[in-house]
Amino acid sequence: MIDMAVFKQFQEAIRHLGEMAQPEPLTDAARLSRAKAVMHRKTDRALAMDLESCVNCGYCSEACHFYQSTQDPKYTPTRKLDLLRRVHMRETSAFAPLHRLFKPDITVADLQEWQELVYDSCTECGRCSMVCPMGINIARGVNVMREALSEAGLVPLELMAVAQEQAGRGTVFGVGPAELLKAVEALRAQGIPIPLDEPAADVMLVTTVIDVLLYQDALAATARILNHLGLRWTLRSAGFEAANFGLLSGNEALQKAASQRLIAEALAVGAHTVILPECGHAYPALRWEARLPGGAPLPFEVLAVSEFVGREIASGRLEVRSGDTHQVVTYHDACKLARHGGVIDEPRAAIAALGVEFRETSPTAELNWCCGGGAGTFLINRAAPLRHKAWEIKRQQIDATGADAVVVSCASCRLNFMAGAETDQWPTRIVSLVELVADHLPDNGTPSAPA
Ligand code: SF4
Ligand code: SF4
Missing domain, CATH: 1.10.1060 (Fumarate Reductase Iron-sulfur Protein; Chain B, domain 2)
Known part of the structure; x- marks a missing residue:
């Protein structure tokens, strides 16, 4: 359940982001x-x-x-x-x-x-x-x-501010290890076991500032699925941030440094799989562009959580309840996942297993329209009117399906959908894929015996 007060606080924080930037004086x-x-x-x-x-x-x-x-x-x-x-x-x-x-x-x-x-x-x-x-x-x-x-030195001030924060303090929107721990403790208090800073794990989960601050249910849902599968997994407080403001702002050194933090933690725990949260640009940043310091390919697989969940369902390892809902849903393919990354079949496999009535948008998959908020544009205040115009194409595309809900698998898309819905008083529900799947776990996510 999204706390709209927190969403509005987040929007307000974005309005003041540019004030934090420290432009470089250059001729x-x-x-x-x-x-x-x-x-x-x-x-x-x-x-x-x-x-x-x-x-x-x-x-x-x-x-x-x-x-x-x-x-x-x-x-x-x-x-x-x-x-x-x-x-x-x-x-x-x-x-x-x-x-x-x-x-x-x-x-x-x-x-x-x-x-x-x-x-x-x-x-x-x-x-x-x-x-x-x-x-x-x-x-x-x-x-x-x-x-x-x-x-x-000509990055929009909002992106410059966050990139400078990530390059300097290593945090994004003030979220560092202490804030992660607070979020983890809040979820543990709800009875969801979250392994944090385990010294060894097969799977390393990466999260993002957006989930820590706003979409904690997505983090909880991922944890419930991993627990249900009985996997030996961990989050690492020294490398948990999927958002890469080096990639978004164009700061190549920061892009590499942000990826290296995740890579170092995955290597430290011996993970064979790194699972990324619902974050579109994190996928090309780590899966396609990151390398080991010497340039060699990463020695572990990198999966978007939508890709992981769909794969586990398709293989039969993850069972979900089907047919207990009468929702009509459609799916929004995030550009970085579908068009750039080829993550198209897996989210659909997950949705199909839930027994909902699924209606494709037109066009769809790799030809789907962008929501208008990706690649950091959501943070640029002056871009809001233009972004909203672009979002109207998206809204019309979803409306044409007649669906009650649109399922998304990228937090940036989700933010842009929420902002558009708020402006237009759009009634369609915006649902996270991983949350939808976790809500259909047979035992609500009770852990199985470790694999
Ligand atoms: S104008 Fe035509 S050729 Fe040029 S980039 Fe666009 S589609 Fe390609
Ligand atoms: S936003 Fe427009 S110009 Fe940029 S990649 Fe998408 S279609 Fe091309």
Whole structure:
């Protein structure tokens, strides 16, 4: 059960986030040179091909929720790469001397203008690339732009504040080991065993500030499922935060450091599996982009909790009660899980086992519309009106199914759905997948004998 008072407190905290940021005083020349250095370093062969091969067909615009909801040409996906493209064409492409005759160099004013285009109005959802006839990876280019702007000290203040907190104190929104312990003790008081800081475990569970502060039921539900399966698992207070503000802000060093905290704890306990909470961007950050310090692949599997739960149900290891509900539900595929990560069948396997009436959205799965709040845009205050316009596409898509409830498996999506629902007085229930599954455990999550 969501405490709406806590949700409103969280929204209020976001309104003041920017005040905590400490922008780096840099000259315009330094900002430009730092941004360009990142652009040059990151323009590998694949990105160069992407920058050179756009045929301006416009298909990507039709796929982008920010363009679709505003019809504003400035939100055309391919345009979001224009600065990167201009730098590449003028300075590193085969015909650079020729391009220098016709294309002006980029300026700090350009970088400042592009801040809105790559943070507020791109969730790096990847939907545009699904329709691009040239296969251009716009989300990757946008992420490179975020890295360039981060290096130039031009991250939106809200994201800058949280990234600085995570890089400095190691906390996010003030949540560190003490706050985790408090949440764990609150759940233990409800009779839910939560192993914390066990020295050895087969499974390491990672949680996130959002679950600690707001969606504790999701953490409780995951614990009940792991306990029910009889797994030897643990949370680790030295490495529990899934949210990676290095990835979201474009600070590559912080992204690596935040991932290394989790990796170090997983290695310390000897985990063979790391389970991530309902957090979309945590999945690419740890599963696809993280490596051991020397560059080797991670020696353990990384699963999103929706992927884990669906897999356990499909294998028969996790039994759930079926047919005791008359709900009509639909499912929202989080972009980072479904489109980027391929986690499509597992959540559906979990929902199918519950005996609810399930209705797909149209389009769905890897072509599903983004909710508009991912990649940190939910925290950018000035982006709220634009985000809400994009969310309206999502709302209409869900409404068309006639479902009573939409099941989600990403806390960022859940926040954006809640904000949209609050503004629109939208009656559809927003339900966490892991909570829904835990509510259908045969014995309400009583532990089995250890496996
Ligand atoms: S990645 Fe998503 S939000 Fe960004 S330009 Fe493409 S469709 Fe739009
Ligand atoms: S769909 Fe691809 S080729 Fe067409 S305008 Fe967009 S990025 Fe360019």
